[in-house]
Amino acid sequence: MISLNWVGDYVDIENENINELTDKITKFGVNIEKVISNNIEKLVIGHVEKVEKHPDSDHLNVCQVNLGDEVVQIVCGASNVREDLKVIVAKTGAVLPGNFEIKKSTIRGIESNGMICALFELGLEEKTEETYAKGITELPSDAQVGADPLKYLGISDTILELDVHKHHNNDCYYHIGFAYIVAAILNKKVKLPEVNIKEVNESINDHFKLDINTDKCSLYTARMVKNVKIGESPDFIKNRLVAAGMRPINNVVDISNYVMLEYGQPLHFFDKDKLGDKIVVRLAEDKEPIKTLDGKERVLSSEDIVITDGLKPVCLAGVMGGENTEVDENTKNILIESAIFDGINIRKTSSRHDLRSEASTRYGKGLNYEYTYEAINRAAYLLQEYAEGEVLKDTVVIDNVDKTPKIIEVKAKEINDILGIEISDNDMKNELERLGFVYNYDNETFNITIPPRRLDIESSANDIAEEIGCLYGYHNLVGTLPVQSQKKGEYKGNIGYRKQISKRLRALGLNEDKNYTLVPPSMASEFIYEDKKQIVLPNPMSLDKSVVRTTLIPSLLDTYEYNKKRHVKDINLYEISNTYYEDYKEETKIAVLMSGNYISNSWSNNNIKVDYYVIKGILENLLNYVGLNNRYSYERLEDNKYFHPGMSAKIFVDKEEIGVIGRVHPSISKDEIYVMEISMNKMNKQTKPLKFKEANKYPEIVKDVAFIVDKNISSEDVEKVIKKVGGRLLSDINVFDVYTGEKVKENEKQIAYSLTFTKEDRTLTEDEVMEKFNEIIKKVTETVPATLRDN
């Protein structure tokens, strides 16, 4: 959160219209989530001219208050109201926090036109017994009647709540940085805060030694301040901390936070007397303990950076201080730490210990070494000014920062080629100056030195293009289209194949379902029909999303249950999704679930109820559609506890098993549900190109025959023989009746076929057809075996 009042210390925004400014900031690329202003309309400074006791109350007063352009009568209950006092007046019509509107009213018979306020009533101070007891806020006598009291007090503020996650630019994390953004937008200069230390004649070197035993701390600086007085912070510090979303605690703690919000450099204050005379920075030992400021015992790992007193940890670097060296109300002498730790380590430490703080976030982003130095001096100065501290001479420093400046060589043309705009060399010079970037210009080439503050800028022309683009304003960018492509785009790989299947399944009346890839173990173990291992997540979020599914059927059943609960009767679904096996091999599966009626009518009995043969019809329609006519076959699926042993099959194409089809085992669901699943990869086989074929011109001869066979003999067994004997003369074979019952034995069934004979080049004779027909009957009865039914 950025306080514009605070930013105003470093760049002149006194006369800027806040709405216009926030609009410019947004266009520059800073995402402002919310603009919060503490301005309250109809708030003025008033002068109490006359106070009289309320005739009907022992604690109310009737006041005549001069507001500059008028004198109003206000009934006031505060005990400190008196004549000749300058006060804050909320006029009628003002709306105070809590949506409390000031209205003209009559209090015990006396008219009142407004309210004399205390700061807590305006939401600018915490409401405590103490502030309450103080009564109304008393303004100094130089306050100008009729003026805006918040401006007069210097607490008029607008707070910008930023969505910083989308920003790489560290400038959004601290007020001086934000001032640089505003300065670039307004083409103004940044003025850094005051540091005027009066050092006492004593050096920190007489009290303190520093050692760094890790490469995860590139810079460590320390200063010492003696004899501080712990107390309350001045109002401006408290107000600003509150504005930036932090709670004031005491002057010393507040100063460390204040400087962090100013420079973006987190600081840590040690109680020097508790610390002793030495600091060693190192990596923690595995399982080393520390008790942090929040009172929690923590066990460290060898990736955590710790500040130690030479023996034990006194601070979890960059994340939280240790209780053993905490500044408390009795602290006299302070050691200030301003340092740079490795951002990745800090991020890992804060997430491992679940300790995310303003400080750890900033370390994680990376820090500007210049401000490490400036911040420590600023903090020492503020302790001197607001905690009566005595600052010792010298700063203890170990500095291993690589300070090689980052220089980017770029031409204006490169910027234009990236952005698609036209800016001249002179425009570019102006913009670089606004950004505060130092450059050399020679032979149409800019050599730009990136300020160390801008750690986000890498070393390509694109980085400069981004900066220039933000200033130029993307709203000024005119959209163009890339040069027209020579060809229309197309579906690559098997995407087109999948789309066509998906469309076909919808045309067949199935609804597309979409489910999660990650399923609970219970679901992952159902409907397994392949001998393949599954991927189990090593660190799942929860058990119900812990296995990568290898079959889609359980997910479809889930959808079935969901819809059944909502009284949907006819549930026909499909899903096409990728599945993955333990070896990460990808297989795209097509799954179908059908239940209820396929075609239904709510009032007549003209329904087609889903059964095995309906879902088989869907399957075969699909297989024929992809050109696999006559290339598929089935085998009974009996040994799978999720499928009905009598109504399920394995599906083969060219003798390769591609999937399963059948009824869900009644022990899994009492409902009559049919499912199938096939591998799209295995189904996607080479097929003959589509070609026109003329219909046969010669008449066909149809012969009917019925066989009685054992119940375990499948129709396919019979058909195979018929086809083999029938050869090319037999053009079609069709089952027209299946019978079990009284006319046959209990273990038998009767299947009736109608056989069509044709020849493409001539008319068949009855004799040659009869000969073939009799041959078929003979072969079937002998080999299947079967009995010919006598008519």
Place this chain on the structure above:
Amino acid sequence: MIEKVNLIKESFEKIIPTITDMKTLNDIKVEYLGKQGKVTELSKLMKDVPNEDKKEFGMLVNSVRTLVTETLDNKKEELETAMLNEKLANEKIDITLPSTNISVGAPNILEKVVEDMENLFMSMGYDVVEGPEIEEDLYNFELLNLPKGHPARDSQDTFYLEGDKILLRSHTSPVQARTMLEGKGEKPIRMVCPGKTYRRDDDDATHSHQFMQIEGLLIDENATLADLKGTFDAAAKHLFGEDCKTRFRPSYYPFTEPSVETDISCFSCKGKGCPLCKNTGWITISGAGVVNPKVLSMCGYDPKRWHGFAFGFGLERIAMLKYGINDIRTFYQTDLRQNKIFDRKEDK
């Protein structure tokens, strides 16, 4: 003789009106035209007619026969029509009773949006490609300028499957890297890539651990940020209508530089400010930018020669906005009562 003929004729004419059903008609037909029928009998009298009268008598008998035949035929047709009409009247049904349900399946709403976008981009020359959902860290992060320890990795809290090497892809961007590596730095690229992505988010109305993105990549010798703007404008208008306005706001993604967030004008309030656009008048619908030169070189494209832009849309977000869906779980919990609504054509 002639009188006899006339008598028969008269008796027939008298009997005609009494024919009201087929049986009577057939009986009368037999009575007059049958083997022993009255008209047939008349012919037999011919032999008794004197020769000079034979011609006249014959003509008279024939005229009676024709009269009887034609009259009966007409009567028959009349009766048949009446019978058919009666039958049809009896077959009358209630034409307002409910129809038989002839249903075609509905698409998943997300797939509908995917296809819409694919069609748009294919018309602009982009191929549609896909990549694996189980990815290597290399493609998902490293090659996209997200080295280990990069802060942006934190915001894409990832499902790792094996150490820090194999993962469920956290975005569709790895397909960019794969496509560029396939292009071997030699040919321009135009592709979009829709697909499932995964992040460790707890599911609620606006978060889903599984979601869909559509990624786009264009690499050419002279692609600019302005080209991205024009392309985005076309996509926004295609999705949300011709009067949809767009804007770019600077943003940050490691794989693009400069990066932008792309907004469309709020179609609900037309930019005036409403709850949908949080009173800003704008809705963010994608992230995009100029391909970071680091990414180009890591993926084999010389940044001195090639420029490119990339964009990524969250498909759930687009679908939610377009169809007014409030809960992201809607897409992953097929409710047939709702899905049916989406089985229809849409006017553009």
